[in-house]
Amino acid sequence: MTLRRSRDVPTLVAAARDGDPRAVARLISLVEDGDEALPRIAAALAPHTGAAAVVGLTGAPGVGKSTTTNELVTAFRKAGRRVGVLAVDPSSPFTGGAILGDRVRMQDHATDPGVYIRSMSSRGHLGGLSAATPQAARVLAAAGCDPVVIETVGVGQAEVEIAGLADTTVVLLAPGMGDAIQAAKAGVLEIADIFVVNKADRDGADATYRDIQGMIGLGTRAPGDWRPRVVRCVAARGEGIADLVAAIDEHRAHLAASGALTLRRIRRAEAEIEAIALGVLRARMQDLHSGDSLTTLAREVAEGRTDPYAAADTLLAQLS
Numbered sequence: 001m002t003l004r005r006s007r008d009v010p011t012l013v014a015a016a017r018d019g020d021p022r023a024v025a026r027l028i029s030l031v032e033d034g035d036e037a038l039p040r041i042a043a044a045l046a047p048h049t050g051a052a053a054v055v056g057l058t059g060a061p062g063v064g065k066s067t068t069t070n071e072l073v074t075a076f077r078k079a080g081r082r083v084g085v086l087a088v089d090p091s092s093p094f095t096g097g098a099i100l101g102d103r104v105r106m107q108d109h110a111t112d113p114g115v116y117i118r119s120m121s122s123r124g125h126l127g128g129l130s131a132a133t134p135q136a137a138r139v140l141a142a143a144g145c146d147p148v149v150i151e152t153v154g155v156g157q158a159e160v161e162i163a164g165l166a167d168t169t170v171v172l173l174a175p176g177m178g179d180a181i182q183a184a185k186a187g188v189l190e191i192a193d194i195f196v197v198n199k200a201d202r203d204g205a206d207a208t209y210r211d212i213q214g215m216i217g218l219g220t221r222a223p224g225d226w227r228p229r230v231v232r233c234v235a236a237r238g239e240g241i242a243d244l245v246a247a248i249d250e251h252r253a254h255l256a257a258s259g260a261l262t263l264r265r266i267r268r269a270e271a272e273i274e275a276i277a278l279g280v281l282r283a284r285m286q287d288l289h290s291g292d293s294l295t296t297l298a299r300e301v302a303e304g305r306t307d308p309y310a311a312a313d314t315l316l317a318q319l320s
């Protein structure tokens with residue numbers, strides 16, 4: 001899919017701002033495909049995207065992320081808020097199965113025009129998910145979604161990376177999965193603003209709750225810093241979701257009052273700019289690969305006529 005005419009961009013963005021789901025879908029596809037219109041789309045979106053709360057929701061497979069997201073969406077809709085959900089699978093190069101899965105699990109909201117749900121994969125992004133996901137979130141924010149929920153399966157680094165895109169990061173745990181220990185190992189403790197002990201109807205929920213509270217207690221915090229909240233939920237029955245919404249709103253208020261919201265967004269923009277710049281560099285490197293300048297340099301290194309550092313300098317000069 002390409003967008004050749006530059007006048008299409010303002011039209012699409014205007015339609016998305018009016019809440020037209022097809023325009024939203026088209027814009028996210030263009031973002032996902034790394035379309036050449038991306039810079040123009042980003043420029044057109046920029047003035048309309050600042051206000052939405054971005055909530056990251058992550059956790060191990062099967063912990064109840066989709067069920068919790070579904071219930072969160074219900075709660076936000078009851079409060080009259082438009083909601084966008086990006087279900088990100090950092091491990092899968094294709095979205096096919098994920099789309100079907102999310103449709104099935106979030107079918108409560110499939111026909112609600114106030115909810116936009118979209119699965120994303122790492123396929124074909126200029127700069128990877130860390131560049132595409134915030135752009136997709138901006139599309140949803142411009143379409144009036146607040147909050148935008150980014151749901152991602154917990155697979156180590158990717159989880160931390162995606163969680164870094166959110167204002168508020170919610171980490172789901174469930175009893176009996178050794179989650180608290182794993183969370184500590186994977187560095188999730190540092191990124192979580194809120195922990196949910198889901199499946200609180202199961203044995204061991206109290207122990208998981210105590211474990212995680214204990215670990216939070218060990219962390220070092222300056223006075224006034226946010227102390228991560230721990231919320232018990234039985235997402236399958238909608239229990240505890242009101243407490244989760246309250247914790248999300250409380251964290252948001254804390255960020256706004258302390259100035260941390262601005263800092264987080266600046267840090268996020270730094271990562272995004274870097275990812276985009278690296279993507280551009282990688283694409284230029286690819287061009288050099290397909291031309292013969294890299295091969296020529298490599299031959300000179302192989303024959304001892306120059307060294308790899310000097311050759312890399314020459315290459316970098318050609319990239320700029």
Ligand SMILES: Nc1nc2c(ncn2[C@@H]2O[C@H](COP(=O)(O)OP(=O)(O)OP(=O)(O)O)[C@@H](O)[C@H]2O)c(=O)[nH]1
Binds near residue numbers: 198
């Ligand atoms: N007992 C119990 N089961 C739950 C609860 N919440 C979700 N489940 C069940 O746990 C299973 C997994 O839930 P999902 O919401 O699909 O979990 P997920 O984390 O999105 O899973 P992945 O997409 O595989 O990462 C489903 O069978 C749910 O019905 C709960 O609070 N209690």
